[in-house]
Amino acid sequence: MKLNLKTTLYNLKxxxxxxxxxxxxxxxxxxxxxxxxxxxxxxxxxxxYNFAQQVGWPNQIDATQFKIGVLxxxxxxxxxxxxxxxxxxxxxxxxxxxxNSVKDVKDVQLLYVNKSFNFDINYILNKISxxxxxxxxxxxxxxxxxxxxxxxxxxxxxxxxxxxxxxxxFKIANSLQQYAISSSQKWKDLYQNSEADxxxxxxxxxxxxxxxVTKDAEILSQKQQINTQESKIDTILNTVVTQDKWIETxxxxxxxxxxxxxxxVKIEQDLEDNIKRQIExxxxxxxxxxxxxxxxQKQHNFIQNQIAEIETKEFILKQKESQLNTQKTxxxxxxxxxxxxxxxxxxxYRSYLSKKKLNKKLKDKNAAIQKQSLELExxxxxxxxxxxxxxxxLKEPLITITGLIDLLVEEYEDKLDDNGKMSLNFISQSSAxxxxxxxxxxxxxxLGKSKNTTNINCNSVISIxxxxxxxxxxxxxxxxxTTDLPTIKGAELELRLLFQNLISNGIKFTKKGVKPIIxxxxxxxSNVESVDYWVFSITDNGIGIPEKHKDRIFSIFQRLHSRDExxxxxxxxxxxxxxVEAHSGRIWLDSEVGKGTTFYFTIPA
Ligand code: ADP
Numbered sequence: 001m002k003l004n005l006k007t008t009l010y011n012l013k014x015x016x017x018x019x020x021x022x023x024x025x026x027x028x029x030x031x032x033x034x035x036x037x038x039x040x041x042x043x044x045x046x047x048x049y050n051f052a053q054q055v056g057w058p059n060q061i062d063a064t065q066f067k068i069g070v071l072x073x074x075x076x077x078x079x080x081x082x083x084x085x086x087x088x089x090x091x092x093x094x095x096x097x098x099x100n101s102v103k104d105v106k107d108v109q110l111l112y113v114n115k116s117f118n119f120d121i122n123y124i125l126n127k128i129s130x131x132x133x134x135x136x137x138x139x140x141x142x143x144x145x146x147x148x149x150x151x152x153x154x155x156x157x158x159x160x161x162x163x164x165x166x167x168x169x170f171k172i173a174n175s176l177q178q179y180a181i182s183s184s185q186k187w188k189d190l191y192q193n194s195e196a197d198x199x200x201x202x203x204x205x206x207x208x209x210x211x212x213v214t215k216d217a218e219i220l221s222q223k224q225q226i227n228t229q230e231s232k233i234d235t236i237l238n239t240v241v242t243q244d245k246w247i248e249t250x251x252x253x254x255x256x257x258x259x260x261x262x263x264x265v266k267i268e269q270d271l272e273d274n275i276k277r278q279i280e281x282x283x284x285x286x287x288x289x290x291x292x293x294x295x296x297q298k299q300h301n302f303i304q305n306q307i308a309e310i311e312t313k314e315f316i317l318k319q320k321e322s323q324l325n326t327q328k329t330x331x332x333x334x335x336x337x338x339x340x341x342x343x344x345x346x347x348x349y350r351s352y353l354s355k356k357k358l359n360k361k362l363k364d365k366n367a368a369i370q371k372q373s374l375e376l377e378x379x380x381x382x383x384x385x386x387x388x389x390x391x392x393x394l395k396e397p398l399i400t401i402t403g404l405i406d407l408l409v410e411e412y413e414d415k416l417d418d419n420g421k422m423s424l425n426f427i428s429q430s431s432a433x434x435x436x437x438x439x440x441x442x443x444x445x446x447l448g449k450s451k452n453t454t455n456i457n458c459n460s461v462i463s464i465x466x467x468x469x470x471x472x473x474x475x476x477x478x479x480x481x482t483t484d485l486p487t488i489k490g491a492e493l494e495l496r497l498l499f500q501n502l503i504s505n506g507i508k509f510t511k512k513g514v515k516p517i518i519x520x521x522x523x524x525x526s527n528v529e530s531v532d533y534w535v536f537s538i539t540d541n542g543i544g545i546p547e548k549h550k551d552r553i554f555s556i557f558q559r560l561h562s563r564d565e566x567x568x569x570x571x572x573x574x575x576x577x578x579x580v581e582a583h584s585g586r587i588w589l590d591s592e593v594g595k596g597t598t599f600y601f602t603i604p605a
């Protein structure tokens with residue numbers, strides 16, 4: 001990469017060299033005129049040196065050096081000096097001295113003055129007169145100086161003023177005299193020729209000037225290119241410098257790597273030696289190991305035999321162990337079973353004890369209940385006996401009272417005033433009511449006593465009842481609807497009373513203007529002990545019974561209305577309850593006030 005870069009750089013440098021040459025050419029072209037002037041100045045110097053060579057001085061020159069003086073700030077001094085390094089005059093080395101003022105001029109053999117610096121030639125001639133100084137001038141007027149040079153075209157011509165030359169005692173060599181310009185006609189020709197030459201050279205110069213302009217443009221563009229190239233070169237140079245640094249770093253690193261590699265090689269060598277030593281050691285160890293292995297093999301065989309023996313013993317042991325395990329498991333199972341049996345026994349015993357306790361308690365309670373029941377039965381019997389006797393005994397005087405009232409009505413009604421009649425009527429009604437009540441109590445006390453149970457067809461019972469209640473039914477325009485009712489076992493008269501009371505109540509307890517509708521239904525049901533029983537329902541569309549009175553109305557003489565509202569004794573539902581319970585059933589009701597009531601009772605099937 002570095003090589004490539006260098007090659008590129010070389011190419012660039014090569015290109016820039018070419019450009020430099022072009023520049024030089026440009027420089028040469030630019031300074032072509034200057035160069036011409038330099039050539040002219042050199043020609044001038046050569047002319048001046050030639051004059052010095054071909055002029056004889058009036059007095060012998062003692063000096064070891066030939067001195068040329070130049071008046072004014074003339075560049076000719078440089079040319080004289082450069083020529084002095086190569087040429088001698090009269091076999092003497094030449095020195096060139098510069099003067100700014102004519103007054104200073106002395107100790108020179110030749111004085112050169114150019115008219116362009118405006119020195120007064122007559123004044124100069126006067127000043128140097130008698131000092132053996134050859135005055136060589138340029139562009140002064142004809143015949144005013146000693147030797148005067150004139151620039152014609154690209155070269156110089158000269159004239160010699162023999163008058164002043166002779167006056168100062170100089171001797172001019174023939175060769176110099178021969179080519180000097182001496183007549184005006186000659187000058188004229190010279191000028192004409194030189195004008196033609198000048199024209200031609202002007203033309204050439206103009207062409208050159210044009211070329212110069214073109215070249216200038218070319219050079220300018222080339223300069224720009226150079227600038228671009230140079231900036232590129234600079235960039236590349238910077239890159240190269242960076243690359244160089246990088247390469248240097250890399251080479252440093254590579255040095256380091258080299259060093260490391262050498263170290264590594266050394267370490268590896270050491271390691272190798274070490275490994276070799278270790279291999280030797282391992283080899284000897286190997287021998288040891290082999291002999292030890294043999295020993296180990298022997299021991300191994302011995303151990304193998306022992307292992308085989310142990311395995312055989314282990315096998316036997318395992319067999320015995322498994323036998324033992326089986327035995328253990330059996331034992332554990334046995335123990336568990338025995339424990340469970342004991343536990344079960346304990347539990348059974350405890351449960352037996354607790355059951356025994358409970359049974360005893362139950363027996364005691366049953367006995368107590370039975371005793372209480374008996375007592376209750378006896379008391380009930382006594383009560384019923386009392387009720388029967390009381391009502392029976394009350395009935396006799398009541399009959400007497402009723403007979404007497406009837407007699408009074410028959411015999412003395414005409415003799416009584418209205419109050420007496422009304423009182424007699426009131427007594428008669430009260431006695432009749434009392435009669436009814438006593439009959440009802442008597443009936444109540446007799447209920448449930450009947451042992452005469454028969455199969456009763458409930459459909460027939462309802463049919464008979466409908467006939468019995470025909471008057472009421474017709475009067476109230478009641479409707480009695482029944483489904484197919486079952487045949488049940490019981491006391492017929494009591495059951496008829498039961499149905500009669502419930503149907504009568506259904507008809508009785510309705511709002512005025514409402515025609516009673518009584519529905520009788522029955523279905524078979526089973527209790528939790530799967531004992532079947534009949535559930536009868538008697539539903540009416542009457543006034544309904546408030547929830548809070550649902551139980552109370554089954555008690556004797558409990559009524560919810562006054563006699564003025566609904567006629568009755570308040571003993572009907574008490575009869576019903578007693579009859580149902582005497583048939584081992586129960587009675588209850590569902591009701592919604594204003595909508596109607598359903599009475600339910602059960603009878604064993
Ligand atoms: P009684 O009918 O002679 O008044 P009950 O023992 O038959 O006596 O009835 C007790 C009370 O229960 C009645 O006075 C009445 O208030 C109420 N009762 C009974 N049956 C019905 C019924 N079907 N609808 C509304 N109320 C009833």
